[in-house]
Amino acid sequence: MNASRFFRSFKFAAEGIRAALAKEQNVRFHFLSAIIVVLAAFFTGLSYIEWLIIIGLIGGMIALEMVNSALERVVDLVTGDFHPLAKQAKDIAAGAVLVFALASAIIGLLIFMPKWF
Numbered sequence: 001m002n003a004s005r006f007f008r009s010f011k012f013a014a015e016g017i018r019a020a021l022a023k024e025q026n027v028r029f030h031f032l033s034a035i036i037v038v039l040a041a042f043f044t045g046l047s048y049i050e051w052l053i054i055i056g057l058i059g060g061m062i063a064l065e066m067v068n069s070a071l072e073r074v075v076d077l078v079t080g081d082f083h084p085l086a087k088q089a090k091d092i093a094a095g096a097v098l099v100f101a102l103a104s105a106i107i108g109l110l111i112f113m114p115k116w117f
């Protein structure tokens with residue numbers, strides 16, 4: 001891949017992030033949550049490994065929410081009609097987001113709680 005193609009792909013990815021922030025309330029919510037968690041981590045004082053875990057979870061959560069939003073668009077593009085497969089596709093993707101969010105919340109509690117109480 002040459003440099004100009006690389007930067008073109010990078011530009012499209014940046015447009016994707018901008019579109020997700022502009023059009024998806026859930027993505028905005030996760031960005032806001034990420035800022036709060038990073039501030040809490042900063043003031044709590046985490047170890048190097050704990051920072052790696054928190055950053056990994058934040059990145060994974062936002063990326064997964066964006067993939068979910070992309071999948072919703074593809075489903076809506078394919079059919080405007082009610083279709084059981086469309087429902088399964090959207091609900092499974094939403095379920096994946098929920099699984100990751102729950103796991104992240106538990107890991108977050110396990111990291112922060114012992115330092116606060």
Ligand SMILES: Nc1ncnc2c1ncn2[C@@H]1O[C@H](COP(=O)(O)OP(=O)(O)OP(=O)(O)O)[C@@H](O)[C@H]1O
Nearest residue numbers: 026072079080081082083084086087088090091094
């Ligand atoms: N074309 C479709 N056929 C069948 N079920 C659908 C279809 N589109 C959406 N659904 C289902 O209807 C419910 C609500 O979907 P809706 O599109 O309103 O929200 P969403 O796509 O889940 O997320 P968001 O509110 O973030 O857009 C979900 O269970 C979804 O799977």
